[in-house]
Amino acid sequence: MGVYETLFRFAEVSHKYMGDPGTHPWAQGFPLTTQLPGGPPLPDSIAITAADRMYPKADGQPPLREAIADYYRHFHGAKITADNVAVFAGGRPGIFAILLFLLEDWQVAIEETEYTPYWDILKLLRRPTVLIPSNPQNRFRPTLADHPTAKQTLLVKSNPCNPTGVTVKAADLQRMVDHYSQPGRAALFDEAYEFFCDGGAVSALRHVSDIERTDLFISGAATKGLQVPGMRVGWIVAAKRHIELFRNYSSLGMGGISRASQLYVTQLLQRERVAQAQQAVAAFYSSQRKRYADGLQKLGLELFTGDGGFYHWLKLPKGLTGDAFNERLMQHDAAILPGRLCDMARRGDAGPMGQMARFSFGPLLASSYDNDLAILAKCL
Numbered sequence: 001m002g003v004y005e006t007l008f009r010f011a012e013v014s015h016k017y018m019g020d021p022g023t024h025p026w027a028q029g030f031p032l033t034t035q036l037p038g039g040p041p042l043p044d045s046i047a048i049t050a051a052d053r054m055y056p057k058a059d060g061q062p063p064l065r066e067a068i069a070d071y072y073r074h075f076h077g078a079k080i081t082a083d084n085v086a087v088f089a090g091g092r093p094g095i096f097a098i099l100l101f102l103l104e105d106w107q108v109a110i111e112e113t114e115y116t117p118y119w120d121i122l123k124l125l126r127r128p129t130v131l132i133p134s135n136p137q138n139r140f141r142p143t144l145a146d147h148p149t150a151k152q153t154l155l156v157k158s159n160p161c162n163p164t165g166v167t168v169k170a171a172d173l174q175r176m177v178d179h180y181s182q183p184g185r186a187a188l189f190d191e192a193y194e195f196f197c198d199g200g201a202v203s204a205l206r207h208v209s210d211i212e213r214t215d216l217f218i219s220g221a222a223t224k225g226l227q228v229p230g231m232r233v234g235w236i237v238a239a240k241r242h243i244e245l246f247r248n249y250s251s252l253g254m255g256g257i258s259r260a261s262q263l264y265v266t267q268l269l270q271r272e273r274v275a276q277a278q279q280a281v282a283a284f285y286s287s288q289r290k291r292y293a294d295g296l297q298k299l300g301l302e303l304f305t306g307d308g309g310f311y312h313w314l315k316l317p318k319g320l321t322g323d324a325f326n327e328r329l330m331q332h333d334a335a336i337l338p339g340r341l342c343d344m345a346r347r348g349d350a351g352p353m354g355q356m357a358r359f360s361f362g363p364l365l366a367s368s369y370d371n372d373l374a375i376l377a378k379c380l
């Protein structure tokens, strides 16, 4: 059930929906949907014609697929075309489709601490899974040496990682891409937080020399970096033969993506606008990451956060569990995500993530800082 467990409990205790004005949605993974300091404005409208009221193409409208391909070519030097892009209704449906179509005799390698819904999808699809250690012992920083060596393995990895913010980049990412480009190996790099990286956007596509010779899947979305979670637009970049499969999936299971949303997101991907958005997102969220790190550490919390994403991944003091902490926070219309929901083996409070918590500063305005820390101090 993931984050919804926390949202339902929050509604029960506070009679409010987390994210409503006056609540403190530290459990939630959405960004600000307003203009950031130095960032581009977000358009208020789009024009719709009779053609836009027709069914969309199964793999996405050509101008959007081209805008996505152009984005990766221009900003990451990727050697891809629009034929390597399939559009989905947000980030998760693309991830779901990859795991749905995975051959039955393949296993999934996944870090022990990862994005909550991966666990649910893997369980629902009954995928055999092997865990890559990511826990307090290695400070949630596994290396390629920790990965399984067996063939017929698909790596599923968020990078930057949700919840830890740890980001594999440069030579380490090159090695990981090379490893999973070999025959019998495959990888899904989920880059939902691509813009939220100290030192600039990171993509595995920068390190792929010929995507057609790989089973690599790079997932992106307009959800976080382009600040439009409500548009429900995401995409997968992969070899053409995989994109054809996704086209079939779309036509049988999804019916394409809202044309209005695709039109909206196509405008957001204009090169100069993206360059400005990347800078503004990185500057604002790096500063928030640092401010909250200072404040949380002053409260005596141990942080394990990397340099990406918009979460702090922390250990609660004195045996306090995430759920017990939430019962206190909910009295103040606040909540965090209990760490046990990021445990890919779901070992509950007794497991290595029982005392961990994910604090989200994604939806927070810079002005909420003092009040946020005051609530946290009271509850600790």
Ligand SMILES: Cc1ncc(COP(=O)(O)O)c(C=O)c1O
Binding pocket: 029, 089, 090, 091, 092, 093, 115, 158, 162, 190, 192, 221, 223, 229, 232, 233, 234
């Ligand atoms: C790691 C990761 N991947 C993918 C997504 C996809 O988001 P959506 O399906 O809302 O576009 C999210 C959103 O929280 C995420 O954290």
